Amino acid sequence: MPDTPYTADEMMTIAAARMLRNGAVCFVGIGLPSAAANLARLTHAPEVVLIYESGTIGSKPDVLPLSIGDGELAETADAVVSSVEIFSYWLQGGRIDVGFLGAAQIDRFANINTTVIGDYKTPSTRLPGAGGAPEIAASSGEVLITLRQTRRAFVEKLDFVTSTGHLDGGNSREQFHFPGKGPTAVITDLGILTPDPVTKELTLTSIHPGVPLEKVIEATGWPLKVAPELRTTAPPTENELRVLRDLQARTARAHADGL
Amino acid sequence: MLQLSEAIRQHVHDGDVVALEGFTHLIPFAAGHEIIRQGKRGLTLIRMTPDVIYDQIIGSGCAKKLIFSWGGNPGVGSLHRLRDAVEKGWPQPLVIEEHSHAGMVTAYAAGAAHLPFGTLRGYLGTDLPKHNSNIRFIECPFTGERLAAVPPIRPDVTIVHAQRADRRGNVLMWGVVGVQKEAILAAKRAIVTVEEFVDRLEAPPNSVVLPSWIVSAVCQVKGGAFPSYAQGYYKRNNAFYKQWDKIAVDRDTFKSWIERHVTGTKDFDGFRRSLNQEAERA
Numbered sequence A: 001m002p003d004t005p006y007t008a009d010e011m012m013t014i015a016a017a018r019m020l021r022n023g024a025v026c027f028v029g030i031g032l033p034s035a036a037a038n039l040a041r042l043t044h045a046p047e048v049v050l051i052y053e054s055g056t057i058g059s060k061p062d063v064l065p066l067s068i069g070d071g072e073l074a075e076t077a078d079a080v081v082s083s084v085e086i087f088s089y090w091l092q093g094g095r096i097d098v099g100f101l102g103a104a105q106i107d108r109f110a111n112i113n114t115t116v117i118g119d120y121k122t123p124s125t126r127l128p129g130a131g132g133a134p135e136i137a138a139s140s141g142e143v144l145i146t147l148r149q150t151r152r153a154f155v156e157k158l159d160f161v162t163s164t165g166h167l168d169g170g171n172s173r174e175q176f177h178f179p180g181k182g183p184t185a186v187i188t189d190l191g192i193l194t195p196d197p198v199t200k201e202l203t204l205t206s207i208h209p210g211v212p213l214e215k216v217i218e219a220t221g222w223p224l225k226v227a228p229e230l231r232t233t234a235p236p237t238e239n240e241l242r243v244l245r246d247l248q249a250r251t252a253r254a255h256a257d258g259l
Numbered sequence B: 001m002l003q004l005s006e007a008i009r010q011h012v013h014d015g016d017v018v019a020l021e022g023f024t025h026l027i028p029f030a031a032g033h034e035i036i037r038q039g040k041r042g043l044t045l046i047r048m049t050p051d052v053i054y055d056q057i058i059g060s061g062c063a064k065k066l067i068f069s070w071g072g073n074p075g076v077g078s079l080h081r082l083r084d085a086v087e088k089g090w091p092q093p094l095v096i097e098e099h100s101h102a103g104m105v106t107a108y109a110a111g112a113a114h115l116p117f118g119t120l121r122g123y124l125g126t127d128l129p130k131h132n133s134n135i136r137f138i139e140c141p142f143t144g145e146r147l148a149a150v151p152p153i154r155p156d157v158t159i160v161h162a163q164r165a166d167r168r169g170n171v172l173m174w175g176v177v178g179v180q181k182e183a184i185l186a187a188k189r190a191i192v193t194v195e196e197f198v199d200r201l202e203a204p205p206n207s208v209v210l211p212s213w214i215v216s217a218v219c220q221v222k223g224g225a226f227p228s229y230a231q232g233y234y235k236r237n238n239a240f241y242k243q244w245d246k247i248a249v250d251r252d253t254f255k256s257w258i259e260r261h262v263t264g265t266k267d268f269d270g271f272r273r274s275l276n277q278e279a280e281r282a
Helices: A008-018 A032-042 A071-075 A084-091 A133-138 A172-176 A215-217 A238-256 B004-011 B029-037 B052-059 B080-088 B100-113 B180-186 B238-248 B251-263 B268-282
Strands: A027-029 A047-051 A100-101 A115-118 A123-126 A142-146 A183-187 A191-195 A200-205 A225-232 B019-020 B045-046 B062-068 B095-099 B118-120 B135-138 B145-149 B157-166 B171-173 B190-199 B208-210 B219-222
Touching: A008 A032, A008 A142, A008 A183, A008 A238, A027 A032, A032 A047, A032 A100, A032 A142, A084 A133, A084 B100, A100 A133, A123 B100, A133 A238, A133 B208, A172 B052, A200 A215, A200 B118, A200 B238, A215 A225, A238 B238, B004 B029, B004 B190, B004 B219, B029 B052, B029 B190, B029 B251, B029 B268, B045 B052, B052 B062, B052 B080, B052 B238, B052 B251, B080 B251, B100 B118, B100 B145, B100 B180, B157 B180, B180 B208, B238 B251, B251 B268
Parallel strands: A027 A047, A027 A100, A100 A142, A142 A183, A200 A225, B019 B045, B019 B157, B045 B062, B062 B095, B157 B190, B190 B219
Antiparallel strands: A115 A123, A183 A191, A191 A200, B118 B145, B135 B145, B157 B171, B171 B208
């Protein structure tokens, strides 16, 4: 047990990093997924292949990129290819094991929204939009999703379906014959949710240390299913915390430069 | 080979369909500023990843429509001017046509290949086709698989920034090259700004080279991608992208920034000097 205190965000990033197995080929979203994927690479998964949608294959950045196409990603990559190539040949071509996505909203079947809050024509909040996510969600072998768990994010009904998870649950995803099997885990700052094998409804299967169950239930906009054998996530190790904090400190220094 | 101001004057007209492409890298900021300076109006803008330069063009009232797949300030947040135009119609309403990245690259490739549509395994199960009639579905004539189809993107003019060109106007770019080559080949006219002119391109075979005869104008604008970056020349100025958030969030702050640094300066060098002077005063 580490004595070092840690934040809920650190627990989330570390728990998300652990989901990525060594050697996996991972299509990485910007932000939380990128932090988790690089932490994995710098700890237990040195052979992970990180692919960014700017076309960089096998990126090994020393600092986290602010954008999905920072020079750091290209300079440390095994190969850099065009946008047409990355989406057509590598993603659609079936070369991706894991798609790692963030989201603004998620529903109980792990469909996600990154497009708009409110009505599409008269939105209350206009979000950046789809980017690569719809096809990452469709064509990656499996999908990991990481985001903070709140009632605003974990909603009964999405305002907009940007990327397809398990649709209406059960075998409803199968109607589209997607090459990938869809979301396999959602990692939040409170716990880990995984789809039920039959209904595909997200179920809390692991809760982070010290988080009361009521808090997770309250942070979910639908009646949350809880696994009968709810596990407690292993707390961050000293090494995981040290590597993550070093990475974030290097990143903050690098991005403050300029002007 | 032209001055940038002359190239924009000759090749970008009010009402044109214009793609200023670049995927984080090599964003043609200088050319975007020149569009604002010349007060172009009624443009349909296309870009996979509209970022700060599109925020500036839209906030300056140059555009009536945006075709895109991801609109944000990467790693920072919203594009406030884009949002203001979409949500509140300021300074004028902006129609949006929204895709995914995979859909956009397919549409550009179809444009470059002069095909009536491009096809991809995409969009299924998403709400995007409900709001965009340019996303339709077809049945594969061989397997019966249901596939998405998108019409080609064929801009009136595509504008990109690249590292260098030779004296004959052949252009070389490297690093994250995005969809620039397809965007150029899909367009009726093309403007390229470059960091420098060189006597010999020294491009290895298979490099991304745009032969001079597919480009309408090549203009030298040193640092012309700032605050984006040009690999091998300068880094992305992430601090500027963060600072932009505070400038763009307020209409008046935005307007006075544009007036001081863009419309109040003669060219991109003037813009950079103006920014530097302000930084020194602060």
